[in-house]
Amino acid sequence: MLPFARVAIVGLGLIGSSIAHAVRAQMPTVRLTGHDADPAVRARARALDLADDIADTAGAAVTDADLVILCVPVGAMRDVAEALAADLPADCVVSDVGSCKGSVAAAFAEMLPGVTVVPAHPVAGTERSGPDAGFATLFHRRWCILTPAGDADPAAVMRVSTFWERLGADVEIMDARHHDLVLAVTSHLPHLIAYTIVGTASDLEEVTESEVIKYSAGGFRDFTRIAASDPTMWRDVFLSNKEAVLEMLQRFSEDLTVLQRAIRWGDGDALFDLFTRTRAVRRSIIEHGQDDPRPDFGREHI
Amino acid sequence: MLPFARVAIVGLGLIGSSIAHAVRAQMPTVRLTGHDADPAVRARARALDLADDIADTAGAAVTDADLVILCVPVGAMRDVAEALAADLPADCVVSDVGSCKGSVAAAFAEMLPGVTVVPAHPVAGTERSGPDAGFATLFHRRWCILTPAGDADPAAVMRVSTFWERLGADVEIMDARHHDLVLAVTSHLPHLIAYTIVGTASDLEEVTESEVIKYSAGGFRDFTRIAASDPTMWRDVFLSNKEAVLEMLQRFSEDLTVLQRAIRWGDGDALFDLFTRTRAVRRSIIEHGQDDPRPDFGREHI
Secondary structure: OOOOOEEEEEOOOHHHHHHHHHHHHHOOOOEEEEEOOOHHHHHHHHHOOOOOEEOOOHHHHHOOOOEEEEOOOHHHHHHHHHHHHHHOOOOOEEEEOOOOOHHHHHHHHHHOOOOEEOOEEEOOOOOOOOOOOOOOOOOOOOEEEEOOOOOOOHHHHHHHHHHHHHOOOEEEEOOHHHHHHHHHHHHHHHHHHHHHHHHHHHOOOOOOHHHHHHOHHHOHHHHHHHOOOOHHHHHHHHHHOHHHHHHHHHHHHHHHHHHHHHHHOOOHHHHHHHHHHHHHHHHHHHHOOOOOOOHHHHOOOO | OOOOOEEEEEOOOHHHHHHHHHHHHHOOOOEEEEEOOOHHHHHHHHHOOOOOEEOOOHHHHHOOOOEEEEOOOHHHHHHHHHHHHHHOOOOOEEEEOOOOOHHHHHHHHHHOOOOEEOOEEEOOOOOOOOOOOOOOOOOOOOEEEEOOOOOOOHHHHHHHHHHHHHOOOEEEEOOHHHHHHHHHHHHHHHHHHHHHHHHHHHOOOOOOHHHHHHOHHHOHHHHHHHOOOOHHHHHHHHHHOHHHHHHHHHHHHHHHHHHHHHHHOOOHHHHHHHHHHHHHHHHHHHHOOOOOOOHHHHOOOO
């Protein structure tokens, strides 16, 4: 039993194109339509055969769908919802893949009154962007968090849940506010820190950018991967989840100050204790199947 | 022409055991001796056949060597140098692999007066520790920085340089003080930040550690890898390179404050500009062969 028979994907970047590949692989009888605001992306999506039909407008893509997934930056959700609202079939379910759920819920409530909405956030990605970046296994063994409103239709929630499970994800249901707090620490703060340190390293006078790049294997290069993520997407995340991000940032800054003081005063025991504790977190992540167990993320050493 | 015929490795953790594997692979006629202060590591090194002889004391390991490499935490360099000083052959070259070069140069100057010293730092590693963690290709296409004193014997510097090139590394020669500044930003600060954020995430009340682990694929898991590095080694790095680390930390904190203010005031353009600039740094690192070009570090998505 397919949860949905006609799926429309609006926004064909990394996540949208990965959903397209995964639907093709796991539910090949689904009729798949797509749209992207950028004509070059639409042309590329057609060349890649990402969907049965790539429509020139969002409205045309959704007109016959029973599931519509908005895969656009969270700052664009409101406008895209407005653009396609008039063309939504009465019985269709609208979902999304945004990294912040509070702001998206507000945008949908405003622009899609009366529509069955089940917001979702697949916690998966790479540093690549665009229609060529997608692949069918991106969501395998990753968590997809659904944040339905308290009065959401349970049958619709179940269908969206089944849809993500069919793509290989584990599904969790969470309150939107709690989601935004959890993701502020597991995703938004790490990106902010990574963007900052890459900026700091680029701006030094005594150390050249060429030196930073040559000796990046000492640890710095790890940060450059997530600091290479899509700038529009991440600008929107920080503006949309401002309160939770600022709260986590404040805690991080306090902890950093404590460590700074330990270094200044030569408190080796405090450093050693923290470094031992953090090692255990890595082990848990590996044990829970949330990272590659191979050393160095499985990077090639040839 | 082999640069050295009899190599002694003191300290058989990740780096020491990797050098042993690499020497066996690239210079199989070299006579290789080893020692580790931990009897369990010595037993494991014998079982792994890491060297022709695993000696029970540092002195016994170096007594016939023409190259001695200290592969111990930087805080232990002084004591280990003292322990083996009396047994060093007159014509041998002493080197090391420490991540800070100023403090190691001081320790060697004090404990090994008159000895030919060519300090080295291979900028390579994984998050694993111990004699089982080593592998022969760890240094391939990585930089090894030599920091000889101004009056160092050029022939000895050339031989150590050739040795590292034979292990697959590119060699750079640098002043110790400049090395410590460069590595403070490309290695020490990233580790400090990673340790901090993993600590911050573990200490929250509203978000459980189980949630942090489940949703770590949003970016957090990247930081847990280097925060799983050897606690003793890294405690020593921060205590030994205090001045440069605190300077880089100060700059990072200032940049983070600027970004915090941009988020608070909703300055999307400032965020977008930085995020676009940092993306280019990643591209340079890939172009210079300093990271795996595959998305997501080549992590498996199956």
